[in-house]
Amino acid sequence: MEGDVVEYRIDRGSGVPAYVQIVEQTERALRIGTLKVGDKLPTARQVVAATAINPDTVLRAYRDMEHAGLVELRRGLGTFVTRSLARPGAEDDSPLRADITAWTARARAAGLERADILALVTATVDAYDNEQTTQRHPRRPGAEKNDV
Structure with a gap:
């Protein structure tokens, strides 16, 4: 994948920190099967360009997801999904x-x-x-x- 499986949208008026929104949107995509094990997340640069948030915010979200065992950061290659949260019945075609x-x-x-x-x-x-x-x-x- 080229990192276009998920597009982050930041709601600045929600009161929820941007990094938390990125984590929640990723978890949601993992639950409904939009993201699958092996998929590559957008680069921090791509997320910054699409959302106009600070690169450190994106990196914090990615590190939090890595600590949770959801993704793996591979230097020079990107961030890849390592675990699914999908349950039967939640797929797009269910x-x-x-x-x-x-x-x-x-x-x-x-x-x-x-x-x-x-x-x-x-x-x-x-x-x-x-x-x-x-x-x-x-x-x-x-x-x-x-x-x-």
Whole structure:
């Protein structure tokens, strides 16, 4: 690959540091299979040219990902993906992805903006996880909070 598998976009108004955004966008690409083991990330110079951020910021993100075992920095060659985060069902061509795409189109048609959609999805996932935890670990009738 020539480093064009992922294009970083920095949201300066988000309050999230640019290096964290690069790490999060890379992890997302690893989860959905856009990036695969062996793929080359864009060079720091390419990221700087595309985003107008400091080269040290890009290098910090790449070092953080290297420490996490996601990428390997090879001197003179570039930065390469060493581990996938993809799970079955998250691929570009999965039926779940098609369902989410259709739902997103309905949400947009209803007037929801990106932040609204993300908040709704996050709240739904949180509620689902809480429900599953409650079902797996029901409280005993009469049990006190500290009596676990």
